[in-house]
Amino acid sequence: MVVNNIIPQITALGFSEYEAKAYVHLLSVQPASAYELSQASGIPSSKIYEILGRLVEKRVVFVEGEGRKKKYVGTPPEEFVESRRRFFHRTFDSLEEGLKQLPVKVDDVSFIWNITEYDFLIDKAERMIEGASESLLLSTWPDEAGTLEPALSQAEARGVRIATVHFGEIKTAAGRIFEHPIEDTLFEEKGGRGFVLVTDATAAIVATITNTNRVEGAWSLNQGFITLAEDYIKHDIYIMKIVHRFDEKLHSTFGDRYHHLRDIFNDDDLT
Numbered sequence: 001m002v003v004n005n006i007i008p009q010i011t012a013l014g015f016s017e018y019e020a021k022a023y024v025h026l027l028s029v030q031p032a033s034a035y036e037l038s039q040a041s042g043i044p045s046s047k048i049y050e051i052l053g054r055l056v057e058k059r060v061v062f063v064e065g066e067g068r069k070k071k072y073v074g075t076p077p078e079e080f081v082e083s084r085r086r087f088f089h090r091t092f093d094s095l096e097e098g099l100k101q102l103p104v105k106v107d108d109v110s111f112i113w114n115i116t117e118y119d120f121l122i123d124k125a126e127r128m129i130e131g132a133s134e135s136l137l138l139s140t141w142p143d144e145a146g147t148l149e150p151a152l153s154q155a156e157a158r159g160v161r162i163a164t165v166h167f168g169e170i171k172t173a174a175g176r177i178f179e180h181p182i183e184d185t186l187f188e189e190k191g192g193r194g195f196v197l198v199t200d201a202t203a204a205i206v207a208t209i210t211n212t213n214r215v216e217g218a219w220s221l222n223q224g225f226i227t228l229a230e231d232y233i234k235h236d237i238y239i240m241k242i243v244h245r246f247d248e249k250l251h252s253t254f255g256d257r258y259h260h261l262r263d264i265f266n267d268d269d270l271t
Contacts, residue, residue, distance in 0.1 A: 013084050018043050018051045023060055023074050031064055031071035059083075112225055115217040121207055124219055125197050126151045132199040136175070137233040138164040141193040144209070145171035165236045167193070178240035196229050204229040 010020035025041035026032060032040065038048040052072055055061035060080060064071045075083070115121050122144070129136060129151040136155055140148070145166060152174035156162055162175025170177060192210040195217070204226040207217020220226070243250065 013088075016051075016054075018047060019055055019060075022048070022051045023055060023080075026061065026072060026074040027077065030073045033071055037072060110220075110222045112218045112220040112222055115205070115207055115219060116215055118209065118213040118215050121195070121205070121209070121215050121217060122147055125195075125205060128197060128199045128203055128205065128219075129155050132160045133158070134160060134200050135198075136160050136162045136200075137196075137198040137230060138162070139194060139196040139233050139236060140164065140166060140172075141195070141209075142166075142168045142171040143193065144195055148172070149174065163233070163237060165233055165240065178237050180236065180240065196233055198226060198230050198233065201226060201230065206232075 006024055007017065007020045010023065011017055015023075021041050022037060022043055026037055029036060029040045034048045034052055035045065037043070037052070038045045041048075043051060052061060056063060056072075060075055062073050062075065064073060074080075115124070125144070125148060129148060132155050136152075138145075138148075138152075145152075145164070149172045152162060152164075152172050156174040163178070164172065164175055165178050165180055166172070167180045170179065192208045195205065195207045195209060197205045203219065203221055205217060205219040206225075206229050207215055209215050209217075218225075
């Protein structure tokens with residue numbers, strides 16, 4: 001089970017599945033001949049020499065002996081991880097400098113990028129929060145709030161002003177929290193959990209997340225998109241302030257039909 005979890009992580013670093021499998025299995029049988037590793041890993045013997053050759057070139061596997069006595073040894077796990085970490089740090093540093101030299105059309109910031117994967121949504125939100133320096137507006141539900149709590153707390157510690165409209169059980173203590181009272185009605189209306197994030201009034205995410213974590217959303221640096229997202233959160237906060245101060249009057253007026261306040265096509269007391 002551990003091996004099955006590790007192999008995809010190694011392939012994510014740029015290794016093929018056979019290369020990852022060869023390295024992982026070699027650690028448990030080394031020093032081993034190509035044939036012995038083929039038997040242990042399940043990699044076809046017709047492929048094993050090619051795979052080992054590539055791993056030797058990448059200095060992940062080393063050769064001992066010659067001819068029929070040739071054996072292979074894998075670099076220690078700690079060394080493997082550290083070497084990959086250093087490689088990617090150098091690569092990213094070089095890439096960052098290179099990208100700065102490219103001519104970038106300013107109009108590109110008007111694009112709106114679709115978000116369809118939950119992991120990407122959370123990753124993008126975390127990076128936006130980590131990059132915030134002044135203000136952060138958030139509309140969220142418990143699942144996403146709990147995941148983003150560490151990043152939100154760190155942002156607050158940096159002095160970032162945070163205002164959150166929170167649906168359901170409170171999962172974050174960062175900033176000023178405005179609890180929304182009709183989350184069930186909103187979930188039915190939207191068919192999922194809403195998520196809106198605006199950082200420093202310069203970037204925004206708007207998304208709907210289903211119970212199965214399917215995402216329909218977008219993020220952008222477009223000022224019109226950002227203004228709409230900002231106004232959406234600010235409007236909810238204005239309403240939450242009114243509800244907090246006049247909740248008794250609203251309940252006495254609307255009773256168990258409180259949710260009809262969201263009926264935008266009527267303006268009756270419904271008593």
